[in-house]
Amino acid sequence: MNWINAIVQGILVGGLYAMYATGLSVSFGVMRLVNLAHGDLAVGAAFLASTFCLSTGLSPFFSVFIILPIAALFGIGLQLVVFNRVVGADPAFQIVATFGLSITLQNVLLQRYAATPRALNIGDFGNRSLKIIGDDVVVGWFPLTRFIVAIVMLVALSLFVGRTRLGRAFRATSDDPDTAKLMGINIRSVYVVAFAIAVTTVAVAGIFNGMQTQFSAGDGPALLIYAFEAVIIGGLGSLWGTLCGGIVLGVAQTIGAEMDPGWKQLVGHLVFLVILLVRPTGIFGREELK
Amino acid sequence: MTTTDALVIRRNTRTSRVAQSVLGLIVVVMLFVVVGDNKAWQGKIIDICILIVLATMWNLLTGYSGLVSIGQQAFVGLGAYGLIVMANGFGLNIYVAIIPAAIVSSILAIPIGFVAFRLRGGYFAIGTWVLAEVVRLVIKSNRTDVIGAGTGTSLKVPESLKDSRYTTTGVMIVVITVIAVVSVYVFLRSRFGLALQAVRDNEGGARSLGVDAYRVRFIVYVVASFFTSLVAATYYIKGLNVQPDAAFSISSWTAPIIVMVVIGGIGTIEGPIIGAVLYYLVRDYVSSQDFFSDPTFLIVTGVVAVVFSIFVKGGIWGLVTAKFPGFTVFHVRRHVHLDNVNFDQRGRGK
Numbered sequence: 001m002n003w004i005n006a007i008v009q010g011i012l013v014g015g016l017y018a019m020y021a022t023g024l025s026v027s028f029g030v031m032r033l034v035n036l037a038h039g040d041l042a043v044g045a046a047f048l049a050s051t052f053c054l055s056t057g058l059s060p061f062f063s064v065f066i067i068l069p070i071a072a073l074f075g076i077g078l079q080l081v082v083f084n085r086v087v088g089a090d091p092a093f094q095i096v097a098t099f100g101l102s103i104t105l106q107n108v109l110l111q112r113y114a115a116t117p118r119a120l121n122i123g124d125f126g127n128r129s130l131k132i133i134g135d136d137v138v139v140g141w142f143p144l145t146r147f148i149v150a151i152v153m154l155v156a157l158s159l160f161v162g163r164t165r166l167g168r169a170f171r172a173t174s175d176d177p178d179t180a181k182l183m184g185i186n187i188r189s190v191y192v193v194a195f196a197i198a199v200t201t202v203a204v205a206g207i208f209n210g211m212q213t214q215f216s217a218g219d220g221p222a223l224l225i226y227a228f229e230a231v232i233i234g235g236l237g238s239l240w241g242t243l244c245g246g247i248v249l250g251v252a253q254t255i256g257a258e259m260d261p262g263w264k265q266l267v268g269h270l271v272f273l274v275i276l277l278v279r280p281t282g283i284f285g286r287e288e289l290k
Numbered sequence: 291m292t293t294t295d296a297l298v299i300r301r302n303t304r305t306s307r308v309a310q311s312v313l314g315l316i317v318v319v320m321l322f323v324v325v326g327d328n329k330a331w332q333g334k335i336i337d338i339c340i341l342i343v344l345a346t347m348w349n350l351l352t353g354y355s356g357l358v359s360i361g362q363q364a365f366v367g368l369g370a371y372g373l374i375v376m377a378n379g380f381g382l383n384i385y386v387a388i389i390p391a392a393i394v395s396s397i398l399a400i401p402i403g404f405v406a407f408r409l410r411g412g413y414f415a416i417g418t419w420v421l422a423e424v425v426r427l428v429i430k431s432n433r434t435d436v437i438g439a440g441t442g443t444s445l446k447v448p449e450s451l452k453d454s455r456y457t458t459t460g461v462m463i464v465v466i467t468v469i470a471v472v473s474v475y476v477f478l479r480s481r482f483g484l485a486l487q488a489v490r491d492n493e494g495g496a497r498s499l500g501v502d503a504y505r506v507r508f509i510v511y512v513v514a515s516f517f518t519s520l521v522a523a524t525y526y527i528k529g530l531n532v533q534p535d536a537a538f539s540i541s542s543w544t545a546p547i548i549v550m551v552v553i554g555g556i557g558t559i560e561g562p563i564i565g566a567v568l569y570y571l572v573r574d575y576v577s578s579q580d581f582f583s584d585p586t587f588l589i590v591t592g593v594v595a596v597v598f599s600i601f602v603k604g605g606i607w608g609l610v611t612a613k614f615p616g617f618t619v620f621h622v623r624r625h626v627h628l629d630n631v632n633f634d635q636r637g638r639g640k
Contacts, residue, residue: 034412093599100595107585
């Protein structure tokens with residue numbers, strides 16, 4: 001058993017989980033809406049990327065340039081057609097609507113792509129690695145790239161929320177939508193932008209996930225759960241907390257898998273539950289759970 | 291609460307009494323069918339009854355308590371495995387085993403609820419799901435003979451009970467369904483039910499009037515898990531094979547239940563029953579048609595859930611009561627009658 005290696009790999013996987021969690025965090029932060037179809041959107045993006053690669057023969061890395069605009073447009077459409085109608089409604093109806101959307105997306109994917117798993121082939125790059133400590137700790141170039149992309153994404157997003165005019169509108173809407181409206185902010189368009197960002201980030205996560213592991217139509221719910229756990233562990237309302245939450249979850253899972261291959265998910269869930277019991281606001285959480 | 295002789299509070303109306311009698315008759319017919327020897331019909335009634343109870347319990351949580359759980363499959367699975375442990379493990383009679391199975395499951399609901407109640411709204415929903423996953427994974431990693439890890443196990447039915455299994459299970463599940471629906475009805479008409487609905491409508495307001503919101507909701511959560519496990523355990527006497535991924539499946543249990551309740555009408559007693567029966571009939575019809583493959587059915591189901599939760603929030607029963615105001619089968623609301631003047635307490639509408 002090699003614990004240091006397990007921890008290092010866990011940290012790198014944590015970057016991916018943070019990528020998943022960002023969108024969930026943004027849509028909850030701005031709209032107070034928990035989107036249960038979040039994971040299915042990631043899987044959908046991965047399937048689209050796979051179709052793109054098969055038809056053009058290009059590397060999945062290029063697919064990003066096509067998929068991300070599609071994801072953003074899809075997010076805008078979804079927000080206009082479905083989510084804008086449920087924001088602020090009774091949470092029960094929000095949950096049912098997004099759950100219904102999740103069932104629909106999953107089965108559309110299942111019908112379109114059948115039940116066979118797919119993968120995005122990144123060729124030789126997936127096998128190259130960097131030896132950190134002899135043969136004990138080996139870091140793959142791909143997981144490292146993915147981790148860096150996650151960091152870049154979070155930095156960009158926190159600069160956007162913290163430094164730009166639209167970002168200020170985001171924060172205002174999050175704090176008090178009614179007052180934000182009085183101050184001349186069109187909160188409907190803030191919601192549209194927020195959800196477009198959420199779908200785009202989760203699409204990136206879905207594509208990066210597909211480059212390393214196989215994915216199939218029914219994977220969405222598991223990805224949603226990982227994203228959710230990362231958000232809660234890190235603390236609601238904190239982007240860097242989300243990264244930290246992703247890393248804690250990733251490390252818990254790799255250590256669990258190191259103990260017994262069947263324990264990967266279970267240990268991840270248990271660490272999440274322990275943190276929920278000991279510190280319900282999460283590691284970096286400032287606000288009470290509402 | 292009568293202050294003067296002229297002021298009377300009535301709850302049942304004439305129409306609701308008539309409707310209740312009709313429903314009573316339907317129950318009697320169902321009992322006649324299950325004591326008969328048509329296995330196909332017995333099976334159908336068992337399948338409808340589990341859906342009615344699961345939908346009623348999910349509605350008690352969501353529609354009346356504001357607790358949106360998407361982890362009720364935890365209690366379906368615990369009921370199923372409770373039956374296995376009690377019957378196969380401890381050698382209890384299969385029909386008796388459902389009681390301790392449901393009791394153990396509702397005791398387990400206490401720690402599960404304790405964790406889940408730390409979250410609110412949408413996060414409570416996903417939290418219940420994670421907890422259901424934890425229960426599934428723990429059972430899946432249990433490699434003892436009784437549990438049988440990932441491959442699961444089968445209920446051992448003694449030779450002497452084999453012939454009467456469908457009949458007995460059918461009678462039991464019809465009785466459980468009646469008890470479950472009537473309990474919810476009586477419960478909601480009680481002082482406690484009033485407190486529950488007050489918490490749902492305005493938690494701050496209810497608290498300021500001295501309602502312990504946490505306690506009220508927690509009790510409902512445990513009661514709902516009891517009935518969910520009880521009916522699931524009974525159902526698996528018919529089903530026999532228990533396998534963790536199927537028994538704890540969100541897509542085969544909780545997802546359709548949510549859709550049923552939303553279609554029927556959330557926050558009413560009638561709605562989940564209508565939704566469950568309708569869902570069963572459509573599903574039964576669709577599964578006999580080739581052109582309607584499984585994913586297509588689920589796509590339609592999902593779209594229907596989205597459409598109803600945006601445009602038809604009251605569900606089918608909401609449409610019925612909008613068309614015929616004042617018509618109810620299970621009359622939960624209170625009406626104040628003052629010299630033939632009728633004030634509907636909730637006439638303001640929600």
